[in-house]
Amino acid sequence: MNTRAGGPENPPPRVNERDRDTAVTRLQEAYAEGRISHQVMDRRLHQVLTATTHSELVQALASLPGENADTISTIAAVSGRIRRRGAWRVPRILKVESALGRVHLDLSRAVIEHPVIDIEMRLGTGRASITVPRDAIVDIEHLHTGWKDTFYKPRRRSHPGGPTIRISGTMGMGRLRIRHAWR
Known part of the structure; x- marks a missing residue:
């Protein structure tokens, strides 16, 4: 059963502070472990802090080095x-x-x-x-x-x-x- 629909009258849910805090922590962990550079962390932190939808958060965390996409x-x-x-x-x-x-x-x-x-x-x-x-x-x-x-x-x-x-x-x-x- 697959459902897919949408409309302008029903926008995607907004990111809440807990989601944003979790994403910031993930980026900080990746930086502390040496998996991303300072510049990459700054760019992605900006993406996380300005994200308004969950898909924008996912993009900021996508393909962090050292992660296995098929876990x-x-x-x-x-x-x-x-x-x-x-x-x-x-x-x-x-x-x-x-x-x-x-x-x-x-x-x-x-x-x-x-x-x-x-x-x-x-x-x-x-x-x-x-x-x-x-x-x-x-x-x-x-x-x-x-x-x-x-x-x-x-x-x-x-x-x-x-x-x-x-x-x-x-x-x-x-x-x-x-x-x-x-x-």
């Missing part, structure tokens, strides 16, 4: 909870594995540096919920559910420039709920 991370638990929220860095490919527990991924304030994020779900029983950024495009075409259907209502008006979140994998008896953040 893969796995979050796994037999039971219990898997929870990610706040300003966490989302890898290009995220694998989520849980036999019995609940999963909650909140990408609304996460640092998303890739235009496309693949989330591969391998869940037995238990519920899962994913909150995506307001301007995200969600694709659940390759997600297979066993017991319950996925609950996802696409936004009527999507904002251009957001990341594409592709969710695939299998879910046994649990339900996946996907929603867009309000801001």
